[in-house]
Amino acid sequence: MCYSTPHGFNPIEIAKLVERKIALATVSSEIPRKYYRFRPSRFYRGSATADATGCNLKCLYCWSWRANAKLLGAFYTPTEVALKLMEIARDYGYRVIRISGGEPTLAFHHITQVLDKLKEFLLHKNAVFVLETKGILLGHSKEFAEILSRYRRVVVRISIKGCSEEEFHRITGAKASFFSLQLNAVRNLLDHGVGVWPAITISFCSKESLAKLLPRLAECGESIVDKIELEYFKAYPSAVRRLCKNNIAPWISILVDKNRVAKGEEFRELCRGVSKEEDS
Structure with missing residues (x-):
């Protein structure tokens, strides 16, 4: 079945297809998922980072395009992921752990299993877990936001693609109508008390579209306006x-x-x- 049309593809359906390739069904309770890199990084003044493989968007300016397109990497259990991240954090004295790369919310229950393994470490080290996402699946499922609310010391960075439906489609290849799911993700997380902030790559936004997006974000919650991160390509x-x-x-x-x-x-x-x- 083809989920793409001249007007774009359905990223929810693409997510299901990609999940079958980057997550394994096993007889054990742990869900292995593909990652292509574990590394120390300078972001957030230093963070232990796992770069996940696979995405449900096709952003033309993506820095991990090759890894996502070719589904590079190897499968790691949640325990293995947590141990690698904790080791990097200890070695470098970091208090931020993050999962980045492709779309980390694919195989969502793998993420929650990683968080279960990190729970004590985050608490004892006064550390924070940052989930970096495009927000499509969190906007599609309120349940995912509710599940994340059960964890302490977890915050979510939503990378909003474009400032309008048209810009979103042009950048990602997805149908324009799915742009609003990114805003829904912000709203869902705020409604469930999860720390969240939107990041907007304004290099691909017109002044007019950015001016219209900011009030739309404010409608998700007035507190979000002061947290907006503007970044350049x-x-x-x-x-x-x-x-x-x-x-x-x-x-x-x-x-x-x-x-x-x-x-x-x-x-x-x-x-x-x-x-x-x-x-x-």
Whole structure:
């Protein structure tokens, strides 16, 4: 069955397909899931990070595109994931543990099993677990938000793709109507008392769409406005090529390999260079 149309695909159905490939059904109670990397990272002033494999969106500027597209990595049980994260946190003195990479909420009950294994560590070390997600599944299922509310010291960062339905579709390839699930995720988590903040990559938003998005977020809960994180697109070469191929130019970006800022016209000039390389 095909879930994609000229107007985009259904990310809920894609999630089901991807879950079958990145999570194993076993006779034991633990659910193994695919990860492609465990690492110390500088984010949140230092964090022990697990990069999950697999996603239900196809964001053109994704920094883990290859790992998600090829489903790279190996299967790890929740116990193995927790032990690796705790080891990194101890070795580096970190008080933040996070799962990032693809879409960590795929195989959701694997995440809760990881949290069960981390519970005592988070409490005794006064540490925090950050779940980084696009929010589609949390917006689709209030139950997931309720389950997360049972855990202490857990916060959720929702990376909102685009500032409008149209921008969401253009960036992710998903149907525009699913944009609102990201906002629903914020609302569901707030309703259940889970710490949450939205992060918006404004490089792909127009001024008009950003101005319209902020009141929509405020409707989810007035307290959320002060927590909004605005970020810029980090132009890794592979992501630049994908954006150029799809004729998408961020109005501002950070050229990672050159360590400087590029505005719209300069990015379009980069695209012309990419096009010449492909033609030669």
